Amino acid sequence: MEKVGKRFIKKVAIVTASTQGIGFSIAERLGFEGASVVICSRKQKNVDEAVEKLKVKGIEVLGVVCHVSNAQQRKNLIDQTVKKYGKIDVVISNAAANPTVDGILETTESVLDKLWEINVKASILLLKEAAPHLTTGSSVVFVSSIAAYQPQATMAMYGVTKTALLGLTKALAVEMAPNTRVNCVAPGFVPTHFAEFITSNDSVKKAIEEKTLLNRLGTTEDMAAATAFLASDDASYITAETLVVAGGIPSRL
Numbered sequence: 001m002e003k004v005g006k007r008f009i010k011k012v013a014i015v016t017a018s019t020q021g022i023g024f025s026i027a028e029r030l031g032f033e034g035a036s037v038v039i040c041s042r043k044q045k046n047v048d049e050a051v052e053k054l055k056v057k058g059i060e061v062l063g064v065v066c067h068v069s070n071a072q073q074r075k076n077l078i079d080q081t082v083k084k085y086g087k088i089d090v091v092i093s094n095a096a097a098n099p100t101v102d103g104i105l106e107t108t109e110s111v112l113d114k115l116w117e118i119n120v121k122a123s124i125l126l127l128k129e130a131a132p133h134l135t136t137g138s139s140v141v142f143v144s145s146i147a148a149y150q151p152q153a154t155m156a157m158y159g160v161t162k163t164a165l166l167g168l169t170k171a172l173a174v175e176m177a178p179n180t181r182v183n184c185v186a187p188g189f190v191p192t193h194f195a196e197f198i199t200s201n202d203s204v205k206k207a208i209e210e211k212t213l214l215n216r217l218g219t220t221e222d223m224a225a226a227t228a229f230l231a232s233d234d235a236s237y238i239t240a241e242t243l244v245v246a247g248g249i250p251s252r253l
């Protein structure tokens with residue numbers, strides 16, 4: 001990581017769901033590039049461990065417990081950030097749940113509510129809370145999924161919530177312009193805890209690798225690099241866009 005740029009010096013970045021996986025790598029990348037990063041997730045122990053891992057790498061970091069669908073914890077996340085760093089330059093909305101493999105018509109109402117609440121509504125409510133503190137030239141990135149373009153049978157409703165983020169990106173980019181850019185990344189398949197169905201099954205892993213043009217799964221660092229680009233001033237003329245980071249798995253023209 002010594003070779004990364006320094007695009008986030010003096011910037012303050014919040015990354016949700018960032019104590020492991022893609023969120024952690026995004027926080028690490030922004031931190032390596034000079035940002036003060038605010039990380040969070042549901043469990044204090046995970047927050048503490050992730051803070052330590054980032055600190056030993058020389059990254060300026062604040063860790064806060066925040067279940068993204070808890071209003072009080074969302075408010076606290078923003079309050080703590082502003083108290084410590086005085087402003088917000090970057091928000092990466094990365095949290096998601098995928099609690100069912102049922103078809104959409106078989107999914108219970110409470111699970112439908114949970115999917116909407118965590119994957120879409122919480123992102124909106126967090127931005128409402130963050131908006132008064134966003135600097136001129138600030139940047140928001142949503143983490144969607146390749147599944148947004150073609151929801152798969154085993155995660156259909158999850159895919160639909162990720163499709164909603166593509167629309168949310170467009171709508172909020174209009175609403176938040178010109179002060180704040182709003183973009184989105186759509187990861188392909190990355191072997192994380194969330195994607196246990198890949199890590200736990202060699203034939204699934206091989207089938208997904210073969211779907212890519214680059215013959216491999218994505219890494220959390222691949223997702224972090226694309227997210228950091230969109231969040232940075234290198235993307236200062238890009239807003240309302242989704243960047244697919246999926247090794248060439250078909251998405252759209």
Ligand code: NAP
Binds near residue numbers: 023069194
């Ligand atoms: P992961 O490795 O399982 O990490 C999930 C992180 O989120 C953990 O730090 C977890 O910590 C935290 N978390 C979970 N629920 C939370 C909540 N309600 N509020 C706050 N934090 C929460 O997952 P990942 O694969 O990196 O997924 C990150 C994002 O990438 C998701 O939006 C997912 O949809 C998207 N994505 C992933 C893939 C993939 O193949 N992995 C593909 C496309 C899109 P705690 O347990 O402490 O809360």
